[in-house]
Amino acid sequence: MSIKIACGQMEVVAGRPDFNTKKVLQLISQAKNEEVDIILFPELAVPGYLVGDLWEQTAFLEDCKTFGQQIIAATEGITVIFGNVAIDRKRNNKDGHIRKYNAAFTAQNGKLISTEQGLDFVAKTLLPTYRMFDDSRYFESQEMLLKDKRVSLKNGMGSVAVTIRGCEYKLGILLCEDSWTENYPLSVPSMLKQGGAQILCNLSCSPFTLKKNSKRHLVFGKQAKELQLPLIYCNSTGIQNTGKNIYAFDGQSCVYGPDGMVKAAASMFEEKLLTFSLDKESAKIRAYSAEDELISTEDDETAILYKAIRYGTEHFLKQTGIKRMVLGASGGIDSAVTATLFTDILGPHQVLLVNMPSRYNSELTKNLAQQLAENLGCCYTIVPINDSVAHTVEQLYTPIHNYTTNRDFKVELNGLMYENIQARDRGSRLLAGFSAAFRGGISCNANKAEITVGYGTFYGDLIGLFCPLGDLWKHQVYRLGKYINEYVYKRKVIPELIFTIRPSAELSEEQTVGKGGDPLIYTYHDYLLRAFVENWEKASPAEILKHYIEQDLEAFLGCKEGLVSLLFPSHAAFCQDLEHWYNVFTGLAVAKRIQAPPVLSLSPRAFGTDYREAQLTTYYSLEYKEMKDKLLVQERLF
């Protein structure tokens, strides 16, 4: 006998059990029309996942329970498995808050179906507490739930048995991390199989991360194959955030056959009722719609990136109610790519580009900014900052009275101060003013390399509603620009010259297009900085220096071969550069990141809640100092 199963791949809105329940009920109704037997919904489909410390508000928890009951009541003639928070007011979490579980409920014909241990729900066993995940902060695990019932984990991983048209199916229910078995001392899927599970059902709320989907296919496919069980993966779409980080959820719900192959899959970033049939005897799985058989490939990283950025940005704007955007347009690549992104999402009338030249801005970049606006059909204006900067400088020379000595004195301004005055004049005076008046959000156009080293001005170019390119290295921004011209607009909306001029802040005589540019050499520093931030075991100056000495640094970093010796004429120069960037990365840049706008997160590690940091003083390990001393002594000897 074959049954029809569906994944309710839906947009989960964090903190809105009312919206989410409405969506769940709609999808149940649709599934009934399509004669679905079992429908799965994502992890925490009712409350949402990333709600911060709202988990500590009882009224919110109670509502999630009430909405959960509405879902259970709507299961006449269908089996529904959905994620919700489970609360136990008689018990506490370890921190004294009301006991909470990240749970999966199974219901049929208006009633909850208990697990084989008589529990009303299955709780998440593995609670991820890394990156942006704070599960241990809010939830207790299935292990704790069983302990309270005096059942061991080994005997407590039974399945949920549901009967469909007279035939019993034992469902092994997992929540997201429970399937990511790599580093844990126990394997939940294996334990479920041992407990008699015939079909594994994984409810997830798993955010998009570059390359994660291929990794999941490997891990989950292998699991299905080894256990010889079908494995259904139901993930949410939409966006959720942790304050500092905005995550897009890509869905990509799918079903793996006992051979480890994907048999049906829903598209990325789309709400979808993915349906397929499963035959119990033959274990054959068949997708109902041809397009559902396709697995999205990640061949073109840039195409996927654009999709994720566009989706994440569009949904974040929608959630915050922002219909227009204001951007500083400098004629550089970062602002150009950002402008094309917002225009693609909001339409050209809704995007205002402001060019704010000082006496250091070249005709070249001014023309490029204007050309970009013209190509996009955006709103555009030019507001020079010379007068206001001069006025600020004049005012900063106002005599200051010292009331102890009863004497007046004046401050002195240097070049760097003058540069920052310009940046703040553009950001906090003009862009912020236009933002309010044009009723649009400010886009922060910073890229990840700049954010890593704090190459940007506090309250200047670092302001904004959010930062869509903040998790992309400069080389990724260039690639994205090329992609946008070729595939999104299918014409050169970003003028060709923007790709070829050397990036420059144009804030002083020395730093102008043609004369000099950014101090970062992106072909190398992009990769060096990435190793500090994104490597799972974070690279340290010691590790970098070791690879430099062993002459395999380029391979380690993933940058172009031969680059290092080309860039650094001596070991001393190499170390000086390394220390300079490590100093700023761990120094003032941290202070800047604390006050930076939220970042749309795409990489394995984005600044913010994902990469947590304290303001510390920069520390070099003993090994680094030793290696460096030896190296420099050698160099001096020769």
Next chain:
Amino acid sequence: MSIKIACGQMEVVAGRPDFNTKKVLQLISQAKNEEVDIILFPELAVPGYLVGDLWEQTAFLEDCKTFGQQIIAATEGITVIFGNVAIDRKRNNKDGHIRKYNAAFTAQNGKLISTEQGLDFVAKTLLPTYRMFDDSRYFESQEMLLKDKRVSLKNGMGSVAVTIRGCEYKLGILLCEDSWTENYPLSVPSMLKQGGAQILCNLSCSPFTLKKNSKRHLVFGKQAKELQLPLIYCNSTGIQNTGKNIYAFDGQSCVYGPDGMVKAAASMFEEKLLTFSLDKESAKIRAYSAEDELISTEDDETAILYKAIRYGTEHFLKQTGIKRMVLGASGGIDSAVTATLFTDILGPHQVLLVNMPSRYNSELTKNLAQQLAENLGCCYTIVPINDSVAHTVEQLYTPIHNYTTNRDFKVELNGLMYENIQARDRGSRLLAGFSAAFRGGISCNANKAEITVGYGTFYGDLIGLFCPLGDLWKHQVYRLGKYINEYVYKRKVIPELIFTIRPSAELSEEQTVGKGGDPLIYTYHDYLLRAFVENWEKASPAEILKHYIEQDLEAFLGCKEGLVSLLFPSHAAFCQDLEHWYNVFTGLAVAKRIQAPPVLSLSPRAFGTDYREAQLTTYYSLEYKEMKDKLLVQERLF
């Protein structure tokens, strides 16, 4: 026989094992001179506690190990118990990172002393994962350590036996949270006693929180008494931060006798070798210095608060290398208190007050600002913003070209926009400029009520190096001001009128001293907002409304009786006010907090890492809506 024990209450610098080890070695040497038998050091005394994801950098971990070995090597003739990270490179944490424990090492005569189970160290059993604590993110527990050795927790909580002058002492070693037994399903101190421990030694790294010390005396005293064991508590001083939150560590190391009473205690916020004798037979404990017998009382909350703020601020400035501060001086209470604080710490020459009047500022507040500067002997200057604001407004009216319609248009400015232009002009243009030129940090003068509802301007008055009053409600700021006049300066440095005028932003005709003030009625809203943020189970609008209906809201909130009926002429008015502030608290204010400066954290819950939040849409529970509807229908009927 009696032995001499010491607590090495030391300033731990997060992320600096080099500095910390130097300090540990100094204190060991001092203790040897004083013929101390056993010396305790704080939890994670070598690496520091709040280092963020630096725990993922192997070079840092390896150095902590090396420095730990230096400490062990220095234990000739003395027993040393110190906190350090323990690593096990053969195992992984659950997230795949190198296995780490928050551990206590015991060493004597140059060698490690193993636990009764043959382990090199004791690991923290209870890993706090609430408030700013992320222990589960980084560390595995004693339970996991024992599991790997196939020892159950019950049998693994033995003590560390040290021999001093021929006599054996069984030390039960705990790490911080291990003694806070209230909500955990197991009691580490009891298990240690069962394991034979004769003296409990708690190594802590416990930040200052208002009223925590009295609570600790209750919990720890009770524990010592129940178990009939002496309990030594060794805590660190200094400051550490999580990026968004700066914590002062108050030390207050002490020893509880088996009668539950404090027998010797070190002062708050001071580095100190606290020594006392302990007689094994009689269990008598005697402090060596008379002043160590005093327990700091928390009778005067404001005195303690000032101590903590002054200490935290001074040390944060020292760590970040800031020697001067720049403040906007408006003539209001927040800036006045902040100015007195920085002047007390840095001296008047190092503090620059800038008064930046627009046409809305009264002569009264301008005079008060100047009077304050004069009283303090600070540096002071007046820089009007009328011209620059007019220039900005003029520039915002620059025609904008729409490249799709090929037409020009202009934006419209309203009153609120005009107010924010003034605030940003002061903050990001002038204060930020003076900050660079005067080489001082900018102080953010916001209080917690303002931060809670986002009553402040992005890139305006919300900018700064950090926010010293950001965890104080307005009524606490007033009290602090009174205290500073009376006890710190012992004269009215803050002019009396500053305490009596109604707070006002002075940004429009309506909002001027004499005419109108802040929309927050602090005597009520301070307490309402506190319930949303600081209550352990967060208050929701439903809970507030329930107490309002039951007429015990003032008691619930802790504000003045009779206030609510005085403020709100009708139920509708009450609900409108409640919803207004709940909307902004959960709405735009969240976005502002994401980009706000770090807050010096004092309360049970400070915004930032301590109170985690996502940008969500505001949600009212079903119960709230139901209660409100009923209430308003009733009102309309009468």
